[in-house]
Amino acid sequence: MQGLALGGAVAGLGLWPRSSWALKGPGNPNVLAGTDFDLVIGETPMNFTGRTRAAITVNGSLLPWTTRRGVKIYHLRPEPVRHQIAPGLDIEAWGYNGVSPGPLLEAVVGDRVRIYVTNRLPEPTSIHWHGILLPFGMDGVAGLTQVAIAPGKTYRYEFTFDRAGTFMYHPHSDEMTQIALGMMGMIVVHPRGGETRRVRDYALMTHEMKIPIGARRPDPLAMNDFNVLTFNGKAFPATAPLVAQIGDLVRIRLANLGPMDHHPIHIHGHTFELAATDGGPVPASARHPETTVLVPVGTTRTIEFVATAPGDWPLHCHMTHHAMNQMGHDAANLIGTDTRGLDAKLSHVVPGTMTMGRDGMSEMSHMQMTQPANSISMLGGQGPHGLIDMGGMFTLVKIRDRLTGDADPGWYKPTADVASEATADELARDGITL
Numbered sequence: 237m238q239g240l241a242l243g244g245a246v247a248g249l250g251l252w253p254r255s256s257w258a259l260k261g262p263g264n265p266n267v268l269a270g271t272d273f274d275l276v277i278g279e280t281p282m283n284f285t286g287r288t289r290a291a292i293t294v295n296g297s298l299l300p301w302t303t304r305r306g307v308k309i310y311h312l313r314p315e316p317v318r319h320q321i322a323p324g325l326d327i328e329a330w331g332y333n334g335v336s337p338g339p340l341l342e343a344v345v346g347d348r349v350r351i352y353v354t355n356r357l358p359e360p361t362s363i364h365w366h367g368i369l370l371p372f373g374m375d376g377v378a379g380l381t382q383v384a385i386a387p388g389k390t391y392r393y394e395f396t397f398d399r400a401g402t403f404m405y406h407p408h409s410d411e412m413t414q415i416a417l418g419m420m421g422m423i424v425v426h427p428r429g430g431e432t433r434r435v436r437d438y439a440l441m442t443h444e445m446k447i448p449i450g451a452r453r454p455d456p457l458a459m460n461d462f463n464v465l466t467f468n469g470k471a472f473p474a475t476a477p478l479v480a481q482i483g484d485l486v487r488i489r490l491a492n493l494g495p496m497d498h499h500p501i502h503i504h505g506h507t508f509e510l511a512a513t514d515g516g517p518v519p520a521s522a523r524h525p526e527t528t529v530l531v532p533v534g535t536t537r538t539i540e541f542v543a544t545a546p547g548d549w550p551l552h553c554h555m556t557h558h559a560m561n562q563m564g565h566d567a568a569n570l571i572g573t574d575t576r577g578l579d580a581k582l583s584h585v586v587p588g589t590m591t592m593g594r595d596g597m598s599e600m601s602h603m604q605m606t607q608p609a610n611s612i613s614m615l616g617g618q619g620p621h622g623l624i625d626m627g628g629m630f631t632l633v634k635i636r637d638r639l640t641g642d643a644d645p646g647w648y649k650p651t652a653d654v655a656s657e658a659t660a661d662e663l664a665r666d667g668i669t670l
């Protein structure tokens with residue numbers, strides 16, 4: 237795989253102080269301090285782990301490029317793809333270059349790029365470069381700025397990335413169908429020069445689909461009742477964790493090209509600042525601490541925080557139905573009812589009937605029900621203390637005092653300060669009567 241350092245001329249010169257990156261907290265001035273500096277040379281602004289790319293799309297991939305006479309050449313292929321949302325749910329999606337969402341298109345500000353698009357779909361398409369300031373004729377709106385790309389045809393887009401930031405690409409031709417089936421991708425344009433501290437730079441594309449239980453094809457006609465919610469095409473527990481070391485600046489580039497829903501993305505254990513949108517950077521005077529950021533449809537939101545607390549901290553959409561897997565939404569509400577009589581009567585018709593939801597829905601995850609074919613109804617994940625009955629747009633940010641590389645470090649197991657059952661002595665001591 238080709239990375240930034242190989243893709244163009246050596247243009248950046250980065251310095252970061254190895255011993256000082258813990259000194260800066262959110263809201264503090266960005267001051268270089270410390271005595272132990274590493275010299276980083278190359279276009280990769282944060283190439284501290286030796287990897288040759290700069291932003292990490294967990295569960296995703298990077299679009300490769302070559303360079304011809306100073307122009308970066310990319311090739312995107314809109315096409316049908318087989319995709320696994322989580323073990324148990326394989327779908328027939330549409331995407332780019334074999335994956336959904338499409339691979340990350342990464343560049344450096346000032347790059348001249350030429351992007352070839354070969355349409356392998358059964359219908360016309362186009363690509364709009366969302367948030368990129370470019371000549372009108374390169375904007376990718378079928379019928380308005382160009383002729384739609386017919387099946388089998390290859391079109392050429394060419395422009396210059398003239399500002400850094402987090403952007404997106406998607407069809408502007410039958411987008412209701414094409415986006416619903418998974419056609420979208422992220423663009424990260426890095427500033428020239430290096431970071432002044434250690435950075436963990438992540439890109440996460442949110443998406444929602446309606447996939448009826450047992451079906452393989454997302455329903456492009458759906459306007460509500462989306463039941464498959466994803467980060468970079470994966471639903472928890474298939475979402476790979478983000479990792480960071482204490483003191484790292486964590487940058488998470490969130491994007492939303494879903495059909496209908498905005499996602500309030502929430503983090504545990506830390507506060508962050510909104511650093512940029514697809515419109516540009518947020519000025520220092522407007523930055524303030526938050527724990528949830530709304531990512532509306534058609535936007536990117538880049539958040540930053542310094543990793544200060546070790547743990548496996550959840551990062552998830554706070555819409556409760558968006559952090560669950562493939563629920564049916566048209567069942568009767570039976571919470572608090574005594575359904576034993578109902579079960580007995582129904583058992584005459586359907587032997588072994590057991591009505592769900594009498595004491596809440598969590599039981600459905602815990603029962604490890606036999607799933608209908610190709611479905612992940614109420615699928616949860618195994619945690620260090622039992623079942624985590626979350627799903628969908630839910631992942632973990634694993635923060636450790638020390639990390640080697642960026643592989644999943646396993647579960648965080650603190651030795652103290654863990655919630656546990658209160659003892660009789662503790663209850664008596666504090667005057668709690670049961």
Ligand SMILES: [Cu+2]
Binds near residue numbers: 498499629
């Ligand atoms: Cu959501």
